[in-house]
Amino acid sequence: MSFISYLIKGISLGSVYSIIALGYTMVYGIAKMLNFAHGDVIMVGGYVIFTVMSMIGLNPFVAVLLSIILCTLLGITIERVAYKPLRSASSLAVLITAIGVSYLLQNLALLIFGADTKSFTSIIAVPALKLADGRLTISGETLVTIPLCILIMVLLTVFVKRSKTGRSMQAVSEDKAAAVLMGINVNKTIAITFAIGSSLAAVASVLMFSAYPSLTSTSGSMPGIKAFVAAVFGGIGSIPGAMLGGILLGVIEILGRAYISSQLADAIVFLILIIVLLVKPTGILGKKIQEKV
Amino acid sequence: MKKLKKVVSLLVVTSMAVASLAACGTKASSGGDKFFIGGIGPVTGGAAIYGQSVKNAAELAVQEINDAGGINGVKIEFAFEDDEADGEKAVNAYNTLKDKGMKILMGTVTSGACASVIDKTKSDNMFQLTPSASSKDVLALGNVFQVCFSDPNQGIASADYIGSKGVASKVAVIYDSSDIYSSGIYEKFKAEAAGQNFEIVAAEAFTADSKTDFSVQLQKAKDAGAELVFLPIYYNEAALILTQAAALDYKPIFFGCDGLDGILTVENFDTTLAEGVMLLTPFAADATDEKTAAFVKAYKEKYSDTPNQFAADAYDAIYIIKAAIEKSGAKPSMSVSELGDALRGAMTQITVDGLTGAGMTWSETGEVNKAPRAVVIKDGSYVSAE
Numbered sequence: 001m002s003f004i005s006y007l008i009k010g011i012s013l014g015s016v017y018s019i020i021a022l023g024y025t026m027v028y029g030i031a032k033m034l035n036f037a038h039g040d041v042i043m044v045g046g047y048v049i050f051t052v053m054s055m056i057g058l059n060p061f062v063a064v065l066l067s068i069i070l071c072t073l074l075g076i077t078i079e080r081v082a083y084k085p086l087r088s089a090s091s092l093a094v095l096i097t098a099i100g101v102s103y104l105l106q107n108l109a110l111l112i113f114g115a116d117t118k119s120f121t122s123i124i125a126v127p128a129l130k131l132a133d134g135r136l137t138i139s140g141e142t143l144v145t146i147p148l149c150i151l152i153m154v155l156l157t158v159f160v161k162r163s164k165t166g167r168s169m170q171a172v173s174e175d176k177a178a179a180v181l182m183g184i185n186v187n188k189t190i191a192i193t194f195a196i197g198s199s200l201a202a203v204a205s206v207l208m209f210s211a212y213p214s215l216t217s218t219s220g221s222m223p224g225i226k227a228f229v230a231a232v233f234g235g236i237g238s239i240p241g242a243m244l245g246g247i248l249l250g251v252i253e254i255l256g257r258a259y260i261s262s263q264l265a266d267a268i269v270f271l272i273l274i275i276v277l278l279v280k281p282t283g284i285l286g287k288k289i290q291e292k293v
Numbered sequence: 294m295k296k297l298k299k300v301v302s303l304l305v306v307t308s309m310a311v312a313s314l315a316a317c318g319t320k321a322s323s324g325g326d327k328f329f330i331g332g333i334g335p336v337t338g339g340a341a342i343y344g345q346s347v348k349n350a351a352e353l354a355v356q357e358i359n360d361a362g363g364i365n366g367v368k369i370e371f372a373f374e375d376d377e378a379d380g381e382k383a384v385n386a387y388n389t390l391k392d393k394g395m396k397i398l399m400g401t402v403t404s405g406a407c408a409s410v411i412d413k414t415k416s417d418n419m420f421q422l423t424p425s426a427s428s429k430d431v432l433a434l435g436n437v438f439q440v441c442f443s444d445p446n447q448g449i450a451s452a453d454y455i456g457s458k459g460v461a462s463k464v465a466v467i468y469d470s471s472d473i474y475s476s477g478i479y480e481k482f483k484a485e486a487a488g489q490n491f492e493i494v495a496a497e498a499f500t501a502d503s504k505t506d507f508s509v510q511l512q513k514a515k516d517a518g519a520e521l522v523f524l525p526i527y528y529n530e531a532a533l534i535l536t537q538a539a540a541l542d543y544k545p546i547f548f549g550c551d552g553l554d555g556i557l558t559v560e561n562f563d564t565t566l567a568e569g570v571m572l573l574t575p576f577a578a579d580a581t582d583e584k585t586a587a588f589v590k591a592y593k594e595k596y597s598d599t600p601n602q603f604a605a606d607a608y609d610a611i612y613i614i615k616a617a618i619e620k621s622g623a624k625p626s627m628s629v630s631e632l633g634d635a636l637r638g639a640m641t642q643i644t645v646d647g648l649t650g651a652g653m654t655w656s657e658t659g660e661v662n663k664a665p666r667a668v669v670i671k672d673g674s675y676v677s678a679e
Binding site for chain 2: 002005006009013050054116117118119120121128137139211212213214219222254257258261262263265266
């Protein structure tokens with residue numbers, strides 16, 4: 001019974017990783033850059049909800065909505081200010097800028113909200129499900145997280161495959177120069193990608209901080225790194241890959257902590273990443289793209 | 294020109310001679326008929342609350358002793374210097390106090406500053422008793438005695454308390470393996486638990502990188518049937534653990550050390566979850582024993598403030614020095630070094646009943662040995678667990 005309980009916890013944690021990983025994978029797939037500040041957008045989303053609910057005292061739905069809007073705006077602003085001017089620069093320069101943005105956000109949050117940990121109030125009001133005479137408890141957060149994650153993945157896949165904007169994203173992803181020649185506004189497409197990625201970060205922050213209600217200025221960095229690992233694990237650039245990578249990572253982490261060692265859980269996660277990349281460098285669902293000469 | 298130089302140098306020499314004579318004069322007057330105890334701690338800066346409490350309580354204890362006729366008829370003189378919890382400033386404060394005639398040091402308050410002073414007290418062979426520096430570092434030179442438990446010894450004290458009071462028979466531990474405070478306490482707890490009448494059924498770790506999800510650790514503790522979960526960690530993580538345990542419908546006794554002190558102040562934390570949490574802290578201001586009640590009353594009257602554990606430590610420290618002086622038969626006319634030898638010899642022989650523990654004794658290394666005291670959180674405040 002406890003195995004099932006751990007498995008469900010792993011899928012739940014993995015679903016949060018998946019939603020964050022979707023943000024990484026979309027931006028990488030389309031803009032070909034690693035947005036290391038993505039994890040910190042989650043932290044900002046958490047603080048927005050915390051401030052709106054605890055300090056101003058508004059309704060949770062308003063808080064979530066505000067958080068999604070603000071994170072989306074933040075994502076677009078970051079892209080416009082820090083990444084767009086570097087579009088023709090080397091990928092290393094963009095990577096360093098992204099790390100800079102990440103630290104900037106963390107330190108700003110530290111300055112505004114202080115170093116003490118804020119305790120987040122769960123805004124998911126779904127009661128926990130008790131099965132098998134109370135031996136198996138599935139929390140309300142888990143009951144919301146898993147279906148929501150699947151829903152987001154399906155919507156995103158349909159959006160990218162079917163809609164006009166989605167198709168222009170695919171075009172930019174495949175060949176930026178050719179896309180320009182076809183009359184696609186590359187800058188607008190990339191900005192939309194960032195907007196979607198950041199709004200997903202806001203959704204992830206709701207789920208993550210409801211399940212693990214501890215909010216500090218560095219709350220986003222470790223989940224951010226794990227989600228990045230999940231994106232690479234599943235095959236970066238692939239939407240189902242991010243989903244699969246995230247869930248596998250969550251399950252491995254929880255089962256490793258439960259059955260191998262609570263101390264080694266993180267080491268096991270990263271060891272498996274190394275092994276997977278050695279065997280299949282493009283990740284589980286990653287496509288092997290042949291460079292045409 | 295040459296003449297002027299001569300005059301100036303003569304003036305300098307005379308003034309120095311006068312100054313040294315003057316210094317001798319003050320030393321003689323304060324050293325002869327009183328025990329001069331110096332105190333060092335932060336009364337300004339970020340840790341000011343600790344130093345202020347120590348200063349207040351020490352002055353209260355000195356006043357009480359002097360009003361009752363002093364130690365063997367000899368009064369105590371007490372002076373306190375600020376160190377802002379900084380090592381360099383602590384050394385300056387020490388030198389200032391020595392110039393004033395200090396012969397016994399009660400300090401310093403914080404571990405870091407204390408570790409910078411131990412070199413000085415070692416070379417001067419000055420007796421040093423720290424009320425609240427809990428780090429092992431301050432014991433490195435073997436010349437310092439502590440009033441509070443050293444960090445890892447809280448693990449021993451916790452195991453003793455749980456075992457001797459029969460609080461639980463199956464115990465789980467959740468600790469931070471990336472933090473020396475937490476893992477140090479856990480190691481000692483584990484070693485001590487071997488000889489106690491309870492069993493550690495689960496020992497689960499977490500690290501600084503993964504300190505938000507404790508559901509697995511709690512589930513394992515629950516599955517192992519632990520009636521008590523020992524949390525040698527800081528209060529932020531403990532608040533999360535309490536929240537997640539409630540979500541799992543798991544209601545063991547939670548037991549922690551001084552790192553848990555502060556759990557009631559976590560923003561947005563549902564403090565009703567902390568009801569029944571036990572923590573090992575040497576002092577609870579609302580304890581009802583006669584000694585504590587009298588101290589709290591006197592402290593409140595004098596400073597209109599409720600004393601904390603630092604105040605209690607300092608109050609005990611002055612009485613410990615008194616006991617050591619009485620035991621050794623030390624005289625105020627003895628030199629710093631003679632007093633140091635006499636009091637250090639006496640420390641390992643005395644037993645003191647204080648606010649922070651009954652039957653306190655000391656080992657050669659300077660660590661205190663006392664019966665641990667626990668408080669339990671009831672209606673949002675600390676109440677003695679006894």
